[in-house]
Amino acid sequence: MGNKGAKTRGSTTLTSRQIAMLMANTNYTEREIREWHEGFLRDCPNGRLDKKKFREVHRQFYPQGKVDNFCKHAFATFDQNNDGTIDFDEFLLAISATNQCNLDDRLSVAFDMYDISGDGFINRKELIKLITAMYDLAGETNRKGENKPKKRATDIIARIDVNGDRKLSKYEFIAACKNDPVIRRLLAPNT
Incomplete structure (x- = not known):
């Protein structure tokens, strides 16, 4: 144009x-x-x-x-x-x-990648896809108990979803990832 x-x-x-x-x-x-x-x-x-x-x-x-x-x-x-x-x-x-970016910026990029619907939120289904993809990428094989993607996604949303809408805003997502050592290690291994 x-x-x-x-x-x-x-x-x-x-x-x-x-x-x-x-x-x-x-x-x-x-x-x-x-x-x-x-x-x-x-x-x-x-x-x-x-x-x-x-x-x-x-x-x-x-x-x-x-x-x-x-x-x-x-x-x-x-x-x-x-x-x-x-x-x-x-x-x-x-x-x-x-x-190169700080942890918040890196997590912001991860959020944008997995906000598949483009609605500005990550729901449980999108979070499960994110966790599964990160496990796959890192070669993480321990996916039982607390590390099961569905369980981890459910726990993260239950713990961090401030307004109870069962989905995470970018702010909630970044806070959740920073406070979950497994997800933080997978999404930002060098921080």
């Missing part, structure tokens, strides 16, 4: 405008952005990351886990323009959001 910037999406060249935008929205330096871009182009020579390659990359980072369930939700979240691919800008913003 007349957006000149749209022509560069998926481009194999990195413009000074892109670098400025990425520096403003991440904690990466220009040098780091250029290094990420080189690596991105090695894996995606056409400047686009499709769903298949996205899963392959995650399998490298989580060799013991099952990545498909997680990747389905993550890809949909990071493909901001819904074109079925992730360009370098979308990729680096996603990497930054999941690796």
Whole structure:
């Protein structure tokens, strides 16, 4: 729609405008952005990351886990323009959001990924999907008793659902995850 910037999406060249935008929205330096871009182009020579390659990359980072369930939700979240691919800008913003940000920001990204209905809340069913995907990704095999996804989701909602509507707002979700050591370890392992 007349957006000149749209022509560069998926481009194999990195413009000074892109670098400025990425520096403003991440904690990466220009040098780091250029290094990420080189690596991105090695894996995606056409400047686009499709769903298949996205899963392959995650399998490298989580060799013991099952990545498909997680990747389905993550890809949909990071493909901001819904074109079925992730360009370098979308990729680096996603990497930054999941690796550089503080715990609240990382949990906010997780919330956005699993608010499948897009209604601004995570219900029990969505929370079960999130917990199951995180278990799969981390290779977590202990899913009995307190660690059963349905049980954990039910307990989290019962404990944190402030207004009794049986779903979690983003604020409630972040508080719940920060106070649940298992979920916190799975969603934000480096904090």
